[in-house]
Amino acid sequence: MISNQKAFTLIEMLIVLLIISVLIILIVPNLSGKTKDVNTKGCDALVAVVQAQVESYALDNGVFPHSLQSLVTEEYITEKQLYCGNKGDRPLRYDAEKGRVLPPSDR
Structure with missing residues (x-):
């Protein structure tokens, strides 16, 4: 008895794998x-968040903190x-003079 089953051929599977590979190559570098x-x-x-906390500290205490570590000690950050x-x-x-938080120097 001959069965009429439909299935993917090896060529069709290889084409699908090729298309998926190309899509991955295009998307991953982006x-x-x-x-x-x-x-x-x-x-x-x-x-910006830490700067806001510096300003909050200054409002609460009347002066800018001496260091960012002061904000940790006082539980602002x-x-x-x-x-x-x-x-x-x-x-x-x-x-500390200006009360400005700056990004790391490696930027």
């Missing part, structure tokens, strides 16, 4: 190129918020 942009924007947002990135190797900078 995703990896955005990592730096995301990290930069995340760091900028962190600087957490220890993690002193650094950009997940590794903790890019500390934020702080100008």
Whole structure:
């Protein structure tokens, strides 16, 4: 008895795999190129948050904090918020005279 089953041929499967491979080759570099942009924007947002806490400290105490560590001690920010990135190797900078929080120097 001959069965009339429909299935994909080897050629059709190879063509589908080729198309998927081409799509992956086009999409993956675009995703990896955005990592730096995301990290930069995340760091900028962190600087803005810490700057707001510096100003809040100044309103509460009448002076700018002597260092960002003072904000941690007074529980305005957490220890993690002193650094950009997940590794903790890019500390934020702080100008105590002007009360300005600055991004890490590697930018």
